[in-house]
Amino acid sequence: MASPAQDLGPVLDKDGVRLTVDDAIATVTLTNPAKRNAQSPALWRALTEAGRLLPGSVRVVVLRGEGKSFSAGLDRQMLTPEGIEGDPSFVEMARGSEADLDATIAAYQEAFTWWRRSDIVSVAAVQGHAIGAGFQLALACDLRVVADDVQFAMRETGLGLVPDLAGTHPLVGLVGYARALEICVTGRFVTAEEAVHTGLANIAVPGGELDAAVRDLAAALLAAPRDAVIETKALLSGAAGRTYEEQRAAERAAQGRRLRDLAGLGE
Secondary structure (H helix, E strand, O other), X not given: OOOHHHHOOOOEEEOOEEEEEEOOEEEEEEOOHHHOOOEOHHHHXXXXXXXXXXXXXXXXXXXXXXXXXXXXXXXXXXXXXXXXXXXXXXXXXXXXXXXXXXXXXXXHHHHHHHHHOOOOEEEEEEOOEEEXXXXXHHHHOOEEEEEOOOEEEOOOHHHXXXXXXXXXXXXXXXXXXXXXXXXXXHOOOEEHHHHHHHOOOOEEEOHHHHHHHHHHHHHHHHHOOHHHHHHHXXXXXXXXXXXXXXXXXXXXXXXXXXXXXXXXXOO
């Protein structure tokens, strides 16, 4: 029998983004395979809305793209002088004030930032091309499961731009400064084998097994108690910004909270 969430249909379905919820698992799907899930400001607004609409029951969020490619990056119309109707073109953005430009880019970045919230674990299922904004969207998630045909690439620098959708921080954290610089400046493809070898991806599987691998991972993530997962994620995500002694103290504080909670002595 389908769950109530499934009976109600998608929570959101607009502008190339569909959000469905099945109890503790939410799935965000990019739904424009004819354009290889090209990204636009409307899509980014829909992704931001999807994050805001997540019910409190959700513990794992799966991000996937329909078709042969996860996302081939920006809708090329954004790079034309006319841009996309209803949104400022790059030329218009450049002519605005520095504050307006900053605010516009910050609004775009919101679509890429909520995936690492402390109360969820996000998993990107990536196949085919994940280029530019597509690469950065995959990087927005906590974990990445890739098909063996995946091709990551960061092409912004070759266009005279920089990656600005919150992808540089996780990229450097995953593969290191030198490799991240080389990937971004050359714009070359990163294959599944290299992605797993460098830590960019958690696992690579044949394309036909991608959905099953993600389901297995989601089930494993749900097996641990939610509060322990939240505390562990906070410990690990903040480790790079702490000293060794600060991390030890954070571990003690987190464990103290867990022990008090398990003993029924929590606040």
